[in-house]
Amino acid sequence: MSANVESKTGRRSLPTDPAPYYEAQVFVCTNVRPEGHPRGCCSAKGSVKLRDYMKAKAKQLGLKTVRINIAGCLDRCELGPDMVIYPEGVWYAYKTEADIDEILKTHLIEGKRVERLMLKPADGPFVKE
Numbered sequence: 001m002s003a004n005v006e007s008k009t010g011r012r013s014l015p016t017d018p019a020p021y022y023e024a025q026v027f028v029c030t031n032v033r034p035e036g037h038p039r040g041c042c043s044a045k046g047s048v049k050l051r052d053y054m055k056a057k058a059k060q061l062g063l064k065t066v067r068i069n070i071a072g073c074l075d076r077c078e079l080g081p082d083m084v085i086y087p088e089g090v091w092y093a094y095k096t097e098a099d100i101d102e103i104l105k106t107h108l109i110e111g112k113r114v115e116r117l118m119l120k121p122a123d124g125p126f127v128k129e
């Protein structure tokens, strides 16, 4: 497992589980915090507008099996705006519509990765136990 904490439960999927309803779900943090908050927030860095852009662009591209969801804080605020794509569990930090276009094309259509935007577990911040 590549998480920044040792798994206490291991993998959870079972062979008897139903197939996933969506091929992919993208959780885009749109959390709002008061100005001056020490951790900042993704919405102050443009995540709401960029999430709306991503949703509209996914629809335009015909990605019917991909869901672009609004998410609350994903707890990696300092690195944001950020998103996580499941079931892969791949995180991205993005800034522009061009970044969103690249994530849609490369990750969600071609099944590859946008290495330059990926957040790795070692990027932190680290899960507190």
Ligand code: FES
Pocket (backbone or CB within 6 Å): 029, 030, 031, 032, 040, 041, 042, 043, 072, 073, 074, 075, 076, 077, 078, 080, 081, 082
């Ligand atoms: S405010 Fe976006 S990850 Fe916390």
